Amino acid sequence: MPLPAVLQGRSSIPVVGAPMFIVSTPDLVIAQCNAGVVGSFPSLNARPVSLLDEWLAQISEATGAFAKANPGARVAPYACNQIIHKSNSRLAQDLPLCIKHKVPIVITSVGNPSEIVKEVHAYGGVVFHDTTNIRHTEKAIEAGVDGVILVCAGAGGHAGTMSPFALVPQVRKFWKGTLLVGGAISDGAAVRAVQVLGADLAYVGSRFIATREANAVPEYKQMLIDSGAKDITYTPAFSGVPANYLTKSILGAGLDPSNLTPKGHIDMDLGTRPDENEKKIKAWKDIWSAGHGVGSIDDVPSVAELVERMKREYRAVVESDRAMAAE
Numbered sequence: 001m002p003l004p005a006v007l008q009g010r011s012s013i014p015v016v017g018a019p020m021f022i023v024s025t026p027d028l029v030i031a032q033c034n035a036g037v038v039g040s041f042p043s044l045n046a047r048p049v050s051l052l053d054e055w056l057a058q059i060s061e062a063t064g065a066f067a068k069a070n071p072g073a074r075v076a077p078y079a080c081n082q083i084i085h086k087s088n089s090r091l092a093q094d095l096p097l098c099i100k101h102k103v104p105i106v107i108t109s110v111g112n113p114s115e116i117v118k119e120v121h122a123y124g125g126v127v128f129h130d131t132t133n134i135r136h137t138e139k140a141i142e143a144g145v146d147g148v149i150l151v152c153a154g155a156g157g158h159a160g161t162m163s164p165f166a167l168v169p170q171v172r173k174f175w176k177g178t179l180l181v182g183g184a185i186s187d188g189a190a191v192r193a194v195q196v197l198g199a200d201l202a203y204v205g206s207r208f209i210a211t212r213e214a215n216a217v218p219e220y221k222q223m224l225i226d227s228g229a230k231d232i233t234y235t236p237a238f239s240g241v242p243a244n245y246l247t248k249s250i251l252g253a254g255l256d257p258s259n260l261t262p263k264g265h266i267d268m269d270l271g272t273r274p275d276e277n278e279k280k281i282k283a284w285k286d287i288w289s290a291g292h293g294v295g296s297i298d299d300v301p302s303v304a305e306l307v308e309r310m311k312r313e314y315r316a317v318v319e320s321d322r323a324m325a326a327e
């Protein structure tokens with residue numbers, strides 16, 4: 001199955017580090033790319049807009065310098081995520097900066113990517129669009145995207161409800177292009193599993209929060225270690241769209257996870273809601289998101305260490321497949 005030219009021979013393992021609100025900043029993205037994993041971040045993490053200009057230059061320069069100094073290394077391209085829902089008032093300012101810096105991969109979420117596809121293709125970039133179901137996948141393909149990201153059940157952030165075992169084969173019936181799968185992928189065996197299912201790349205978010213380079217407070221990283229899949233609450237209460245959150249962080253903010261007030265409208269920006277004490281609680285900043293994969297997170301390594309470990313796990317499965325095939 002095809003990978004866009006920009007990705008061919010550039011990854012050390014078929015993984016894209018998924019964009020994460022607040023968590024993904026240049027430190028994480030650069031470490032991911034230098035380890036051979038596509039690093040990405042939502043443009044909204046760079047505030048004010050002028051910081052986005054600086055970040056894009058910084059990522060490009062740092063990964064370019066690393067590649068030059070390490071000619072044998074596979075240094076992956078980076079991606080910038082654009083939320084294309086109308087509640088994102090920054091899109092009109094952020095997209096021109098992506099065009100100016102010729103961002104290699106633009107990841108679009110929540111909306112129709114047709115216009116962005118035209119603008120990104122014009123400078124030679126590629127667009128991956130994330131979806132959670134067949135209908136939105138078909139629409140993204142009609143819009144001309146280069147890759148489809150299936151965000152499946154158990155994912156961190158705005159997760160879907162479908163199992164990848166159901167969604168991947170159904171999408172593969174009509175989509176021969178690049179296919180990514182996300183949701184609770186925490187190790188190299190799971191990366192290999194999405195390929196066995198018929199996808200090209202694993203889309204990994206939560207596991208990267210528990211790395212040294214991620215922009216998350218130590219308490220958030222520790223909560224990932226201390227939580228299991230049972231400690232995740234799936235609710236539309238904070239952004240208007242169902243998402244997975246760490247239950248302990250909801251309790252820590254003084255809210256009852258089983259009795260949350262629905263938000264009532266979609267808000268992809270830092271959602272603020274008053275609690276009973278009229279304190280302001282910010283979703284994503286005070287209420288922490290993660291997916292079902294937290295049960296497999298036991299440490300906070302560097303990105304380089306984590307990727308090396310995933311590569312070993314991935315290779316072990318590939319070798320065991322080969323041994324089984326030879327029997």
Ligand SMILES: Cc1cc2nc3c(=O)[nH]c(=O)nc-3n(C[C@H](O)[C@H](O)[C@H](O)COP(=O)(O)O)c2cc1C
Nearest residue numbers: 018019020021042155156157182183184205206291
């Ligand atoms: C803390 C957090 C923030 C996220 N923010 C975004 C975002 O800004 N844009 C986006 O497209 N997806 C966002 N996501 C979803 C991820 O890009 C990805 O789909 C998901 O993390 C994959 O599932 P996993 O966390 O189980 O690996 C976020 C996920 C998390 C955990």
